Amino acid sequence: MPLTEWRDxxxxxxxxxxxxxxIRLAASARCNHWWNVPFHVTGRGITTRPMRQVDENLIFTIDFDFVDHRLVIATLDGxxxxxxxxxxxxxxxxxxxxxxxxxxxxxxxxxxPRPFDLPDTGRPFAEDTEHATYDPVAANRYWRVLSQVATTLEEFAAGYSGKRSPIHHFWHTFDIAHSRFSGRQxxxxxQTDPVTREAYSREVISFGFWFGDDTFAEPAFYSYTAPEPTGLAGEPLSPASAQWLARGDSHLAVLRYDAARGETDPRAAVLAFYESAYRAGAGRAGWDVTALACPGGxxxxxxxx
Structure with missing residues (x-):
């Protein structure tokens, strides 16, 4: 999934x-760590899940269908x-x-009604005629990759019995993620902005996948621990192609997508990567890894x- 081939x-x-x-943000009940906001993967694309406002709106969903390449808005009454x-x-x-x-x-x-945390954040959506490229083949491949990563993250998530997030696709950063929490406030x-305050109000280790951007121009699996414990970047990662990358004052564990695909068993390599990153963060932060384990779900x- 080279970023250069589908960037537009x-x-x-x-x-x-x-x-x-x-729209999902405005029409759903707020949930801890903004878990009401992301999309979930479906058998044809991604969905907002059912939602409504406190007024007399019908219950409705909005789905991106990346098979027939349509936006579908449906209400509960059909x-x-x-x-x-x-x-x-x-x-x-x-x-x-x-x-x-x-x-x-x-x-x-x-x-x-304008982009969040993108270069053109000052331009209203209604005035953006610059971004107008939609390649159905690339969009379908994006959804297929999302689906493969989602099922892998679900398998990994099943091994943790503590507070954890769903497997969800964040529209602001365009990544798919799963987070584990220790419970420590x-x-x-x-002065921290309200989005960040809520997202990181509890100690967390996050795992996910993004498709690349201007700061890291290739797709990759990732993990980070927040707040970052001392010595995290000195911990070993699996497989050998995974590495710690500096990100400001913290570090990101990264396994490039192409490196994972080059492994004999890509799925096993990604699961090993997530597990190694979890044990690195949890061990350094003093989590009770044994008590929080949930083998086989x-x-x-x-x-x-």
Whole structure:
């Protein structure tokens, strides 16, 4: 999945996702660590999951279908509106999405209707005619990779009995992730922005996959521990091609996608990478790894026998 081969489609699709994601943000009940906000992977693409506001809106979902390449908005009573994904700029996608919602009687005000944490954050979605590339082959491959990573993360997540996140696709950073928490509350500086404060209000080790961006121009699996314990970057990682990369004052464990695909058993290599990164962070941070273990997804010690 070389970034250079689908960068234009990715940049357009990322902004499509942010439009729908901000609708999800506005129409869902807030959940700890923003877990109400991300998308989930489906058998045809990604979904917002059912949502509504506190007013009289119908319960509805918005799905990206990367098989037939359509945006599908459906209500609980069976009404549906959809339109093709190819052929749209970000501006026309924004307008078509709001028009489809209105046709179903759904009205969701989008707070700050412009990109979040992207280079053009000052430009409203409704004015972005620059990003207008949608390659169906690339979009389908993106979803297929997401699906493979999601099932691998689900397998890895099953081994932890503590508080953990779902496997979800964040539209602001365009990565898919799973997080494990120790329960320890983290005091943060008062000037820390509210998005970061909620995301990192508890000690966490996160695991995920991103498709590459201007700062790291290739797809890769990753993990980090926050706050980072002393000596983390000196811990071993598996497989041998994995490495620690400096990221400001902290470090990121990285396994490049192409390196994982080059292993004899790519899935096993990714699982080993996540496990090694977890043990590095949990060990250095003093987590009770044995007590939090959940081998095979089973917490009852009798059932493990």
């Amino acid at each position: 489609t990715k940049e357009t699709l990322h902004r499509y996702a942010q439009i729908v994601g901000k 009404e549906e509106r959809s339109f093709p994904l190819p052929g749209h700029s970000v501006a026309s996608f924004h307008d078509a999405t709001l028009a489809a919602l209105a046709a179903l009687g759904i009205h969701v005000p989008i707070a700050l 983290i005091d943060q500086p008062r 089973i917490t009852d010690p009798v059932l493990r026998l």
